[in-house]
Amino acid sequence: LVEQYPADRAGHGNLAVAYFYTLNFPKALEAGRRASQLYPASLKLRNNVALYAMYSGDFTSARAEAAKVLKADPAYYLAYVPLAMAAMASSPDEAVAVYKRMAATGPRGASRGATGLADLAMYQGRYTDAVAILLDAVAADKASGDRSGMSSKYTMLAEAYVALGRTPLAASAAQRALEANRSESALLSAARVLASVRRAPAARVLAA
Secondary structure (H helix, E strand, O other), X not given: OOOOOOOOHHHHHHHHHHHHHOOOHHXXXXXXXXXXXXXXXXXXXXXXXXXXXXXXXXXXXXXXXHHHHHHHXXXXXXXXXXXXXXXXXXXXXXXHHXXXXXXXXXXXXXXXXXXXHHHHHHHOOOHHHHHHHHHHHHHHHHHHOOXXXXXXXXXXXXXXXXXXXXXXXXXXXXXXXXXXXXXXXXXXXXXXXXXXOOOHHHHHHHHO
């Protein structure tokens, strides 16, 4: 398609996505850059380039592209993700600041920012801190009707409880994740948690 129509925005953009889903991040970055060059005003395409660079391990490019997006629109909350992950490589404190800026962009940014802060806490072994962050964030997601956000946070909460050895709470959180969302990714995550706390029959049902 892009050979026949070299300026086709959807062609280059979706080619990048296809490379991304086959885990070919360098090719995704190449195709994403081409799409962004053709349509430089598109913040979505530019932010995708930042994400592809992040997944490729090119944090310098990820940071630069995300910064361009945020310069054009400081409320574009998804652009804070590559900035935070780039910061993680050198300064976790900087990553905290980025997630807090993300949280200030609105409900969706606050939800994703809380996920980032909890993820960072778990990465650093601060599971009790992660639990506190996630419980507050789940309540906020519930108030805003963000069921997908609730599900992902309950899954993280279950993983934190597993790390703390609080098996019943882990199983309960996994079940709550499924009550909020029964997508394939939610089913898989819940099944892994249940298997890890020796709830094999329930895990097998979800796997099936």
